[in-house]
Amino acid sequence: MLKNDLFLRALNGEALSRPPVWMMRQAGRYLPDFMKLKAKYDFFTRCRTPELATEITVMPIDQVGTDAAILFSDILVVPQAMDITVEMKDGIGPWLPNPIRNSKDVENVVVPDVEDRLHYVMEAVKQTKLALDDRVPLIGFAGSPWTILCYAVQGQGSKNFDLAKGFCFSQPEAAHQLLQKITDTTIAYLKAKVRAGVDAVQLFDSWGGMLGEVDYQTFSWQYMQQIIDALKEETKVIAFAKGCWFALPNMARSGAHALGVDWTCSARNARYLSGGQITLQGNFDPSRLLSPIPEIEKMAKNMVDAFGTQHYIANLGHGILPNIPVDHAKAFVNAIKSYNA
Amino acid sequence: MLKNDLFLRALNGEALSRPPVWMMRQAGRYLPDFMKLKAKYDFFTRCRTPELATEITVMPIDQVGTDAAILFSDILVVPQAMDITVEMKDGIGPWLPNPIRNSKDVENVVVPDVEDRLHYVMEAVKQTKLALDDRVPLIGFAGSPWTILCYAVQGQGSKNFDLAKGFCFSQPEAAHQLLQKITDTTIAYLKAKVRAGVDAVQLFDSWGGMLGEVDYQTFSWQYMQQIIDALKEETKVIAFAKGCWFALPNMARSGAHALGVDWTCSARNARYLSGGQITLQGNFDPSRLLSPIPEIEKMAKNMVDAFGTQHYIANLGHGILPNIPVDHAKAFVNAIKSYNA
Numbered sequence: 300m301l302k303n304d305l306f307l308r309a310l311n312g313e314a315l316s317r318p319p320v321w322m323m324r325q326a327g328r329y330l331p332d333f334m335k336l337k338a339k340y341d342f343f344t345r346c347r348t349p350e351l352a353t354e355i356t357v358m359p360i361d362q363v364g365t366d367a368a369i370l371f372s373d374i375l376v377v378p379q380a381m382d383i384t385v386e387m388k389d390g391i392g393p394w395l396p397n398p399i400r401n402s403k404d405v406e407n408v409v410v411p412d413v414e415d416r417l418h419y420v421m422e423a424v425k426q427t428k429l430a431l432d433d434r435v436p437l438i439g440f441a442g443s444p445w446t447i448l449c450y451a452v453q454g455q456g457s458k459n460f461d462l463a464k465g466f467c468f469s470q471p472e473a474a475h476q477l478l479q480k481i482t483d484t485t486i487a488y489l490k491a492k493v494r495a496g497v498d499a500v501q502l503f504d505s506w507g508g509m510l511g512e513v514d515y516q517t518f519s520w521q522y523m524q525q526i527i528d529a530l531k532e533e534t535k536v537i538a539f540a541k542g543c544w545f546a547l548p549n550m551a552r553s554g555a556h557a558l559g560v561d562w563t564c565s566a567r568n569a570r571y572l573s574g575g576q577i578t579l580q581g582n583f584d585p586s587r588l589l590s591p592i593p594e595i596e597k598m599a600k601n602m603v604d605a606f607g608t609q610h611y612i613a614n615l616g617h618g619i620l621p622n623i624p625v626d627h628a629k630a631f632v633n634a635i636k637s638y639n640a
Numbered sequence: 641m642l643k644n645d646l647f648l649r650a651l652n653g654e655a656l657s658r659p660p661v662w663m664m665r666q667a668g669r670y671l672p673d674f675m676k677l678k679a680k681y682d683f684f685t686r687c688r689t690p691e692l693a694t695e696i697t698v699m700p701i702d703q704v705g706t707d708a709a710i711l712f713s714d715i716l717v718v719p720q721a722m723d724i725t726v727e728m729k730d731g732i733g734p735w736l737p738n739p740i741r742n743s744k745d746v747e748n749v750v751v752p753d754v755e756d757r758l759h760y761v762m763e764a765v766k767q768t769k770l771a772l773d774d775r776v777p778l779i780g781f782a783g784s785p786w787t788i789l790c791y792a793v794q795g796q797g798s799k800n801f802d803l804a805k806g807f808c809f810s811q812p813e814a815a816h817q818l819l820q821k822i823t824d825t826t827i828a829y830l831k832a833k834v835r836a837g838v839d840a841v842q843l844f845d846s847w848g849g850m851l852g853e854v855d856y857q858t859f860s861w862q863y864m865q866q867i868i869d870a871l872k873e874e875t876k877v878i879a880f881a882k883g884c885w886f887a888l889p890n891m892a893r894s895g896a897h898a899l900g901v902d903w904t905c906s907a908r909n910a911r912y913l914s915g916g917q918i919t920l921q922g923n924f925d926p927s928r929l930l931s932p933i934p935e936i937e938k939m940a941k942n943m944v945d946a947f948g949t950q951h952y953i954a955n956l957g958h959g960i961l962p963n964i965p966v967d968h969a970k971a972f973v974n975a976i977k978s979y980n981a
């Protein structure tokens with residue numbers, strides 16, 4: 300039995316005295332102990348070594364005190380397992396030397412046996428569950444098919460993912476074939492993670508906000524929906540689509556247990572657009588953790604006032620930034636934990 | 641008298657048989673003749689030489705047939721005139737070697753005599769008006785104070801402008817001092833452009849969507865409002881804030897004559913959020929110009945169906961991309977011009 304199950308109870312829509320809190324990318328570069336491991340081991344070594352992934356995942360539970368752990372990994376381990384080469388370059392970020400640009404490239408992409416190719420993730424889940432010792436639940440995650448396509452086609456991060464969008468709009472058949480392959484892999488991957496022990500999963504559609512409403516439905520949401528349909532009976536599912544306020548009405552009807560919201564969608568707009576019933580998660584502006592601590596505390600309290608304590612999981616609106624002082628992150632987490640206290 | 645005044649009549653809210661159409665960045669890199677000039681003259685030479693700016697501005701009127709011209713220039717000529725060094729680096733874009741990071745840096749920023757420091761812009765306006773020979777109206781533009789602060793502090797383009805936001809959130813007094821200096825300069829600059837002959841002005845808040853609703857009001861919109869207040873009696877003002885759907889209700893009450901909308905905000909949402917009366921401008925996804933021509937034509941028609949022919953200016957939702965075939969741009973423009981025909 301979990302000692303702190305606030306997070307899962309919020310996903311169940313149970314009545315709570317205060318909202319649970321965690322932070323996207325909480326196992327990340329703002330933590331000095333993470334930076335020590337980063338200096339010793341390269342990015343994918345950290346992902347592929349269960350002992351390292353476990354140590355990193357547990358770090359923010361010990362050091363910041365969040366109500367949930369999220370497995371240290373990367374959305375790009377999925378395309379890697381599909382025989383798309385992914386490197387991590389200093390100062391650039393993800394780098395895919397052989398981007399996908401046509402239907403022949405798509406044909407070369409495999410739908411792998413995830414238990415084999417991503418065995419190291421399942422092993423990390425098992426070790427992390429042991430290390431957590433039932434203190435808090437463990438979240439597994441995957442990128443959305445659209446967001447993975449963005450990297451697979453563009454070949455790197457981008458302000459507008461113009462090549463990825465151009466691929467979808469000029470070669471839609473190839474794009475849908477690729478999206479379906481990613482979807483099938485992701486479903487198998489998340490099911491394997493659930494079997495390995497995660498308590499919930501989150502889908503990250505980091506680049507959904509590049510698309511208009513109709514194109515979002517066509518190139519992103521229909522695949523997110525397939526994943527939710529396949530997972531929702533087996534575990535709790537959170538769908539987070541950055542910049543996709545316009546999709547909240549659809550998302551609220553999807554069967555997902557909670558929806559992530561970024562800071563450009565106010566609590567009031569998010570509750571209105573999502574119909575007022577579903578659990579929402581978010582939406583503190585990560586840059587606002589650079590404010591002085593008293594201001595962080597005040598704004599965190601205002602956020603809970605606005606979302607309400609029920610059907611709500613406090614979080615940032617996107618990943619925590621590397622330059623956030625740990626004390627500021629703690630002040631945010633503690634402000635939520637002492638709400639109503 | 642203008643031979644084609646559709647654009648100005650849409651800004652006046654007059655009844656029209658079809659909407660006017662122009663494209664943000666229409667005087668840009670998708671035009672082969674522009675690329676020839678780009679090969680011969682560097683970026684700021686093109687901005688600072690009235691003959692070149694005139695030739696580039698008139699190019700899309702001759703070659704694509706839009707209903708308005710927009711003066712070739714850059715939002716960063718304003719910080720340049722304020723003694724902030726701005727360079728344009730190949731493959732990087734804007735590069736500011738001495739970014740603003742504290743109140744001392746802000747104190748060194750001057751509010752210049754724009755007629756002196758930006759004389760070349762006024763000269764380009766005059767020459768362009770002559771070259772246009774009253775065929776279509778001429779739009780002048782400026783970046784929003786927030787968007788200029790983003791570059792001035794970050795020092796270059798960015799996915800999240802974390803340094804710019806960090807500056808605002810940790811040193812708000814210095815930020816507001818800088819924003820006011822940019823605002824004062826921009827008001828003088830746009831008034832000078834109106835005196836020189838532009839028929840309307842557009843404010844570009846390209847990075848407004850980095851901010852949440854409250855921070856947007858504090859760090860961007862209040863300065864946009866000052867500029868609108870100062871200009872609205874002298875000329876027509878269009879306010880375009882990318883990613884700022886949440887601000888449309890406020891923007892609609894600002895006195896601006898039209899509001900720009902990006903493609904993530906559907907016509908229906910934009911009409912609803914802006915109250916249904918004000919002229920809207922937008923919002924074709926620039927990447928959608930990579931679709932096959934028949935699809936562009938169909939989607940352009942659908943866009944006018946959705947916005948309606950009245951109180952509407954057809955445009956893209958952001959600047960045209962360099963890799964758009966000219967034929968595709970023409971197909972978009974012609975689809976609007978033949979609407980109802």
